[in-house]
Amino acid sequence: MMLTRDTAVTEERALIEQLREGEILAFEDLYNKYKRPLSMHILRLVKSQDIAEDILHDLFIKVWHHRSRLNPDRSFKSYLYRIAENLVVDLFRRAALDQKFRNNMIGSMDLNYSHIEESLDIKEKKQLLDQALHLLPPQCRLVFTLCKIEGKTSEEVANQLNVSQHTISNHLAKASKVLRRFLILNMKDTAPYSLIFLISRLLN
Template sequence: MSLPLKTGDDQSLLLSQLKEGDSNAFGSLYDLYSRMLLSNIMHMVKDQEVAKELLQDLFLKVWEKRESIDVEKSFKSFLFTIAKNRVYDYLRKVALDKKLTQELIANTIESYSHTEELLSFKEKNACLNQAIEALSPQSRQVYQLSKIEGLSHKEISERLGISVSTVNNHIVKSSKAVRNFLYEHGDLALALAVVALFDRVK
């Protein structure tokens, strides 16, 4: 259970307790700063799920480095410095992954001479089917209607009786989940070919 935080002296005490491994003090500091940090990270990465992951990573780093915290210095500045570094690391990785992905897609697509071959590959690929089956029922339905049947967001909204924004959320999350599954469980080059094909099929 986290403790109430009222004054600068309270924070200094909590930081001292945190340095000693007190999980309650850690919880109080998390409650105090997490919302502010999440908003700041979200502003930089423009993705709520990524922002939440980076926030958790940030506080994991705080816990791991708790013994090195200087209680005489601004803890807020310390947190925001870590947050900035986490975000920069993430953005660098995204840029590198994007470049690598584009190169692999280009190399892979060269191995296929016709769109029909890519379509056949999409339909028969067992790993892709497993990735789709791993989605939640509604996400799977939305994903199939969008990526396989080629319906627009509005058409899916009308067919399923859900809002267009809900359709979009399902597609974004399910697309990410399918890509991750393919990368983790399938041949990377072939997985990228599937991703490239889906990006073309609207």
């Protein structure tokens, strides 16, 4: 018997309430419900089954550890996808900073995994990312890299570069404008989804 949407929402809300109380069976039910769509979504971004499984594992560990903060009145699905996307962005940031990690990540990618939006190879993706960043003036690119890729605060970057936080904000605003234009142009072409996704999240 198929559940109506209202019934499904009510049952999921009940499971979330139970999860908040530490009920492991509720956790398992929610895991089994969402693991496959989440895994496919993550795989589409990282193109590695092993990496996707690691991220999925980390995701549900976070859900369990922070179960008391769950709000049953908010979309649990949106909550899961937001965590997944944040974990993917963290992965890409680490790869951007760590050559050894990046090589290992590339080595684990399934190059036979195909998707219409994933038609470019890894070398071409890197070239496109470099192309996007090199549209920025040198100082603007440096500020964007420090804040958005290395994850430093505006205050930290201002102190490092000996400029005001207002100057940092101006550089970030300029970078966002240039990179958004890059996204608009490339979403009409063949830029890989994972690259579009990463840049768009860095602009948030």
